[in-house]
Amino acid sequence: MKKEAAVIDRNTKVISIRGLVKSFGDLHVLRGVDLDLYKGENLVVLGKSGTGKSVLIKIISGLLTQDAGMVNVLGKEVSQLKGRELDQLRLKIGFSFQNSALYDSMTIRQNLEFPLVRNRRDMTKGEVNKMVEIVLDAVGLSQTINQMPSELSGGQRKRIGIARTLILQPEIMLYDEPTAGLDPITCIDINNLINEVQARFHTSSIIITHDLTCAKMVGDRVVMLLDGQFQRQGTFEEVFATDEERVRLFHDYNFID
Numbered sequence: 001m002k003k004e005a006a007v008i009d010r011n012t013k014v015i016s017i018r019g020l021v022k023s024f025g026d027l028h029v030l031r032g033v034d035l036d037l038y039k040g041e042n043l044v045v046l047g048k049s050g051t052g053k054s055v056l057i058k059i060i061s062g063l064l065t066q067d068a069g070m071v072n073v074l075g076k077e078v079s080q081l082k083g084r085e086l087d088q089l090r091l092k093i094g095f096s097f098q099n100s101a102l103y104d105s106m107t108i109r110q111n112l113e114f115p116l117v118r119n120r121r122d123m124t125k126g127e128v129n130k131m132v133e134i135v136l137d138a139v140g141l142s143q144t145i146n147q148m149p150s151e152l153s154g155g156q157r158k159r160i161g162i163a164r165t166l167i168l169q170p171e172i173m174l175y176d177e178p179t180a181g182l183d184p185i186t187c188i189d190i191n192n193l194i195n196e197v198q199a200r201f202h203t204s205s206i207i208i209t210h211d212l213t214c215a216k217m218v219g220d221r222v223v224m225l226l227d228g229q230f231q232r233q234g235t236f237e238e239v240f241a242t243d244e245e246r247v248r249l250f251h252d253y254n255f256i257d
């Protein structure tokens with residue numbers, strides 16, 4: 001399915017990063033990263049394994065602290081936040097991790113209710129039920145509500161994982177390798193879902209991947225992390241319109257139809 005034109009507000013930055021530096025001992029992972037995520041945008045971060053993509057999203061979500069630079073998320077400087085303030089910001093960020101496992105002993109309904117029961121004690125049972133229905137419908141799996149995770153396919157579990165992230169109504173979605181380990185057809189389903197989530201919930205998203213089909217399908221903008229900095233950025237076509245060998249190699253090792 002072709003991506004519909006997204007409604008992006010280029011006057012509003014939901015994430016703004018300047019001069020971000022992070023090392024682990026002698027390993028200089030991020031060496032001055034600048035990045036903006038605009039409201040409503042799907043931004044794809046491409047990079048080879050070990051280039052620091054996960055470190056970047058851990059810093060954005062306050063799980064790691066940078067050595068230098070500024071990371072502003074929804075108007076707050078993340079490294080300055082502690083305790084309750086950091087928890088509140090994190091509730092506005094939805095993480096869809098590579099191995100976002102569901103609880104095997106709980107039904108799909110219970111899995112989806114879990115984040116609300118923990119974080120939204122103000123909600124009534126009726127409101128919780130309604131939200132479960134909304135997110136299940138959004139991922140096209142309303143019929144699985146009383147099933148167990150073991151009864152679902154890998155692609156369906158991935159969708160439920162995304163629904164569980166959406167149930168807290170995050171403003172920002174962070175997808176870490178959303179298509180990893182899935183067959184090509186299921187990958188396309190998940191890419192379409194990422195676009196549907198953007199259109200329906202007006203989320204702003206960072207999608208970390210080395211799957212170029214995913215980057216092409218979901219990215220309004222693509223950035224490539226090379227040697228600790230974003231060295232290429234633009235549309236998918238713009239990023240790869242270069243003879244630079246490292247970029248060409250990255251492209252040619254991926255299969256694109």
Ligand SMILES: Nc1ncnc2c1ncn2[C@@H]1O[C@H](COP(=O)(O)OP(=O)(O)OP(=O)(O)O)[C@@H](O)[C@H]1O
Nearest residue numbers: 024027029047048049050051052053054055056210
């Ligand atoms: N807490 C940590 N302590 C020490 N080194 C770390 C830590 N976290 C990450 N690293 C190192 O930083 C580098 C970047 O890691 P990161 O997980 O961000 O890579 P990545 O680009 O997400 O790769 P992949 O696509 O394989 O997940 C790696 O060399 C990793 O070993």
